[in-house]
Amino acid sequence: MAPQADRNTFISRETRLRYLPFAEIEAGMVIGRALNLSDRNILRLHLPAGHVLTDGNLRQLYANGAEFVCVAMPETRSPEQIAADTADSAGRTLRIFADADLSEPTMAALFDCVLSYRSK
Amino acid sequence: MSGSINRDDVRRNQHLLPAFPRTIERVLATLDDPDANLNLLVSLIERDPALIGQILEQANSVAVRTRPDMRICNMFTATSMIGLARIRRTVIATSMAGFLNDTLPPGLAGRFWEHSCAVGVCAQQLAIHCHHSGDMALIAGMLHDVGQLWLYRHEPDAFLAARDDCRINGCRIEEAERRQFGVDHTLIGAWLAESWDLPGPLRNAILHHHKPEQAASEPLVAVTHIAEVLSAALGLNGDDSRVTHLSTDACATLKLTWDESVTGLFGRIDAVSQSMAGFFRSQGPARRAENAVAGN
Structure with a gap:
């Protein structure tokens, strides 16, 4: 692109x-x-x-x-490294939000934003 | 539970904490007067050798990248070089460091300081993002848990028991504190802020930061609440980072929507946290203890 x-x-x-x-x-x-x-x-x-x-x-x-x-x-990382970094970030974000009620729309929206930001 | 603490107990026992820094009061008094600010800040800085050192170090660390032959020794040059907002934050943070240091034992003090700084940076950037005062938000963020300092100095064993209760039983810290003291750190903090004559919005931010719905119309309350959530959401509290509650009302007060527009806010929080990390570490309890040991 x-x-x-x-x-x-x-x-x-x-x-x-x-x-x-x-x-x-x-x-x-x-x-x-x-x-x-x-x-x-x-x-x-x-x-x-x-x-x-x-x-x-x-x-x-x-x-x-x-x-x-x-x-x-x-972007200097290989596709494999990008995938590994994304998985690490997702795991950490999930741990941070482990006690949060993600069925609540505002909380879910924050979670999505943090996950998206940390995955880039 | 020890006897329930009331407002008079806190007023009578203000001496459990160091005197609240007058420098911060002076900064607060002129937030709305940008012309007075530069002169006032320079005059405040020039009275404090620690502040002079901090400002000159910051100015020279930036200057050396663009003008290697330049050495800044003049306070007016330094302040005009690194910008009013950054100077103000340095003055506030350095004064806060002097206030917070030596109040808690080393392990707790380090975590408390890092958390206060993280919430301060988040509050400042969030306020700017939502078109509110970043300086007042920085102070609110750094002071939001000040009631915990007083509780520790008042009854260290009960304070530590409340933290253990919270960790072992998974309850909220406010609940654990109410079981131990009859009140929680938000109310203690608000009583302290009242006794220091801090502005009403700041008192309310300290009082309601866990339950912003109780002051739904006050932006600084909403900013402080969401800043604490963001500091955890972005992992700025280290391994202690946990998100449990986010007030929809607080988001509505700030007209804050969680969409692509907050990516820039997150990026700015990360960049400022990174930029300030060295400075905050140098002011924190651990570093001060090292300096004391080294005889500095």
């Missing part, structure tokens, strides 16, 4: 979205979700989804107090 970039999100089969602390962001990484940094309702910096970060962008992010960035990370 060719990478799909709309105004807000960049995703392809070969990438996965990750929110990383600023300390781990490097030039060359690809913005996964559009980044808007504002101060007192004034937009100070906008970087669209799919944008490749430059050293200049890092300085801009730093100057504007960015704490984290959503990047599209290359």
Whole structure:
């Protein structure tokens, strides 16, 4: 699948979205979700989804107090490793929700969101 | 059960806990005044050598990645570099660390501190996600279980018995505490907050965080309740992470829907938790004990 970039999100089969602390962001990484940094309702910096970060962008992010960035990370895991990681995440999530009433719709919706998030 | 504790007992025995940090009160007093905040925060930081060290360390750790030749030694430069929100969180967390440390024995203190920080970060990010004050939410998250500290200092054996009851019999901690003390940590926490003159929304968040339906219209109550659920749901409480109850009313109060839109919220919580982990660890009881042993 060719990478799909709309105004807000960049995703392809070969990438996965990750929110990383600023300390781990490097030039060359690809913005996964559009980044808007504002101060007192004034937009100070906008970087669209799919944008490749430059050293200049890092300085801009730093100057504007960015704490984290959503990047599209290359998927380097094998299909087997992805399946194993997904199973581990699902097992851990099930243990966390073992005492929860999943027949209750709000709880079930939270469980689905956490399971989906941890499986990506 | 020991004799039931009442409000007067808590007021008379406030000294069981250290004095509530005035720094946090000053931060709370100016949350709605962004212009006053920077000057106030800098003046607060400059009175406290521990805070100065924390802020300069954070500013330089960020600066070194983009300007390797730059060394920040000035507090105004540091504050403008790392941003008001992060400065405020550092001031609040450092002050809270000083307050919470040395109140519980080492094993319990570590878990209590990690849980308080995790709920604080979740509350802050959830509040921002739902267009409410992140700072007030951070404080509510960090203070939500403060009643447990007082209960421990009041009767350590009964407090530990309540925790054993909870672990062995699978009951909720509030029920186990009511069996031991006649009241639970939420009410004790609210009485403490009252005696410290903390704002009403903060008192109510502490009081109702397990039963937000009792204050359904108050966003900070809903934020604190859901933040505690999220800290467990995302596994931020380590092996103790368990989700048991989520209030539908609280979700409705915040107009929070559990769909694809919360993926970003989860990601931000993970990123901020990761970003703050080193800082929180450095402020926690274990690290402080190590520093004390090392003579720092």
